[in-house]
Amino acid sequence: MTKKSRINNILLSIPIHAWLLVFTIVPLVMIFFYAFVEVTDEGLKFTISNIVNVLSNERYQSAFYDSLYYAFISTVVCFILGYPLAYVMTKLSNGARDLLMILLMLPMWMNILIRTYALKALIDEQSILSGFFKFVGLENGTLTNTTTAIIIGMVYNFLPFLVLPIYTSLLKIDYSLIEAARDLGASGVVVFSKILLPLSLPGILSGITMVFVPSVTTFVIPQLLANKKWTVGSLIEYKFMHEAGAGAGVSSDGSALSFLLMIIVIAMMSIVNLVDKENDAGGVV
Amino acid sequence: MKRRGKISKAIHRIYIALIMLFLYSPIAVLILFSFNAGESRGKFAGFSLRWYKDLVNRDALLGSFRNTLIVAAIASVVATLIGTYAAIVIHKMPGIMRNSTIKVANIPMLNAEIVTGIAFMLFFGAISVPLGFSTILIAHITFNVPYVILSVLPKLRQLNKSTYEAALDLGATPAMAFRKIVLPDILPGIISGLLIAFTLSLDDFIISYFTAGAAFKTLSVEINTLTKRRIPLSVNALSTIIMIVVFVILVINNLRKRPNGNKALIKERSA
Numbered sequence: 001m002t003k004k005s006r007i008n009n010i011l012l013s014i015p016i017h018a019w020l021l022v023f024t025i026v027p028l029v030m031i032f033f034y035a036f037v038e039v040t041d042e043g044l045k046f047t048i049s050n051i052v053n054v055l056s057n058e059r060y061q062s063a064f065y066d067s068l069y070y071a072f073i074s075t076v077v078c079f080i081l082g083y084p085l086a087y088v089m090t091k092l093s094n095g096a097r098d099l100l101m102i103l104l105m106l107p108m109w110m111n112i113l114i115r116t117y118a119l120k121a122l123i124d125e126q127s128i129l130s131g132f133f134k135f136v137g138l139e140n141g142t143l144t145n146t147t148t149a150i151i152i153g154m155v156y157n158f159l160p161f162l163v164l165p166i167y168t169s170l171l172k173i174d175y176s177l178i179e180a181a182r183d184l185g186a187s188g189v190v191v192f193s194k195i196l197l198p199l200s201l202p203g204i205l206s207g208i209t210m211v212f213v214p215s216v217t218t219f220v221i222p223q224l225l226a227n228k229k230w231t232v233g234s235l236i237e238y239k240f241m242h243e244a245g246a247g248a249g250v251s252s253d254g255s256a257l258s259f260l261l262m263i264i265v266i267a268m269m270s271i272v273n274l275v276d277k278e279n280d281a282g283g284v285v
Numbered sequence: 286m287k288r289r290g291k292i293s294k295a296i297h298r299i300y301i302a303l304i305m306l307f308l309y310s311p312i313a314v315l316i317l318f319s320f321n322a323g324e325s326r327g328k329f330a331g332f333s334l335r336w337y338k339d340l341v342n343r344d345a346l347l348g349s350f351r352n353t354l355i356v357a358a359i360a361s362v363v364a365t366l367i368g369t370y371a372a373i374v375i376h377k378m379p380g381i382m383r384n385s386t387i388k389v390a391n392i393p394m395l396n397a398e399i400v401t402g403i404a405f406m407l408f409f410g411a412i413s414v415p416l417g418f419s420t421i422l423i424a425h426i427t428f429n430v431p432y433v434i435l436s437v438l439p440k441l442r443q444l445n446k447s448t449y450e451a452a453l454d455l456g457a458t459p460a461m462a463f464r465k466i467v468l469p470d471i472l473p474g475i476i477s478g479l480l481i482a483f484t485l486s487l488d489d490f491i492i493s494y495f496t497a498g499a500a501f502k503t504l505s506v507e508i509n510t511l512t513k514r515r516i517p518l519s520v521n522a523l524s525t526i527i528m529i530v531v532f533v534i535l536v537i538n539n540l541r542k543r544p545n546g547n548k549a550l551i552k553e554r555s556a
Binding site for chain 1: 294297300301304305307308309310311312314315318325326327328367370371374375377378382386389390392393395396397398399400401403404405406407408410411423426427430484487488489490491495504505508509512516520524527528531532535536539
């Protein structure tokens with residue numbers, strides 16, 4: 001490459017770097033700003049008091065605990081339901097696979113509000129399933145406002161996100177490996193733990209991230225299905241949109257919560273990247 | 286052995302059916318109640334098209350749906366232009382710079398949507414831009430760009446560099462060589478990026494919610510307002526219509542892909 005074309009390339013990349021700076025980095029810096037800077041009479045002052053406040057507040061603590069708990073359980077349930085589905089899909093004929101892909105993707109094309117609202121109609125009081133809920137011992141004949149409702153809501157919304165990447169990585173596995181292991185006397189458990197699991201790990205990791213991140217941050221699902229339960233997402237939404245001066249948009253508590261939520265997301269992705277690198281396989285994340 | 290295979294096949298089928306039942310029973314109920322003659326979401330009072338007729342008079346709902354389409358159309362086209370340009374520039378960058386630029390460009394895709402939404406709201410507040418059409422548009426373009434980059438970059442990597450250089454040697458201007466040589470090869474990536482961007486915009490609620498403001502509502506934001514009160518079943522009717530349209534598009538897209546795939550295969554073999 002000549003010197004001239006190198007300078008040309010740098011000039012051409014300026015608009016992109018400017019774009020990323022203004023619309024990706026600066027907005028995120030705003031969250032740091034409101035989380036860590038205090039406006040006093042003498043000017044701006046760096047402070048960690050917002051973060052300390054949020055971390056020492058019992059209501060916020062329990063919201064963090066609950067959000068992580070809901071996201072963890074949903075991710076586990078999604079994996080238990082989704083991995084076998086992805087595996088079974090690889091065994092189908094091409095036509096059946098395509099149809100199933102469409103059926104899995106179709107709900108993803110409707111937005112989360114409509115999906116959750118459709119689910120709510122099934123589990124509310126006086127729904128079609130009320131009789132069933134009463135029969136199994138739920139007094140009001142509804143799942144609304146229970147932890148179960150939130151978990152079902154998350155699994156229902158995010159299950160396809162987990163199935164698709166796992167399905168893609170399972171498809172790449174050379175089937176003769178499995179046959180060879182079988183011929184050499186490996187049991188189903190051994191085939192799963194020694195062949196399927198390690199070879200589909202990149203898909204599993206990106207699938208898990210794609211369920212965990214939206215689960216731990218959502219405010220739509222807890223609000224619609226269990227409005228009496230606080231999660232970090234619903235707290236942030238409340239802080240910015242409903243507390244004093246709705247929509248005015250500045251909340252130091254809310255910014256501190258958003259900052260901490262971002263830390264959780266980054267931590268989750270670092271763990272996934274670490275596991276991924278150890279296994280020396282390129283994942284999506 | 287053969288019998289065992291049959292049994293496991295049956296178990297597979299049952300398993301798929303159960304998961305589909307889980308995924309589709311809420312949607313089936315939503316569709317069923319769009320035809321309800323009554324107003325309840327829990328008791329079906331007979332078949333009627335009243336909620337579809339009712340849609341015609343729902344100005345707020347239809348207006349918000351139109352807004353959604355406008356935002357998705359403009360945002361996806363602009364994001365495709367920016368993302369394609371970015372992918373070409375990134376592709377030419379030296380290694381370290383390329384990796385760090387891709388990492389930053391991916392942030393809106395990997396970050397939690399609520400954080401992206403709040404960040405934009407604070408940003409627009411700080412530079413005193415009132416929330417509305419322009420802010421929601423900028424937010425949508427921003428979260429669409431990384432998906433376009435992600436679908437165009439692999440196509441650029443597959444490009445045969447020497448054909449482009451040969452075109453230049455034969456006297457083509459860089460612009461001409463780009464149009465005749467590079468563009469046709471990366472076009473499938475650009476189109477799939479455009480489609481992903483369009484559907485993501487169409488589908489988005491969270492980022493729209495924080496950047497739309499009170500004056501400009503998209504469909505999801507409008508539905509969210511309605512959930513605070515009693516949702517009219519016209520929402521079910523509109524959702525049913527949208528779902529059928531999406532289903533038809535997906536099926537056509539799938540049928541279209543197959544013959545093309547075969548053609549590409551034949552071309553490859555004869556080459």
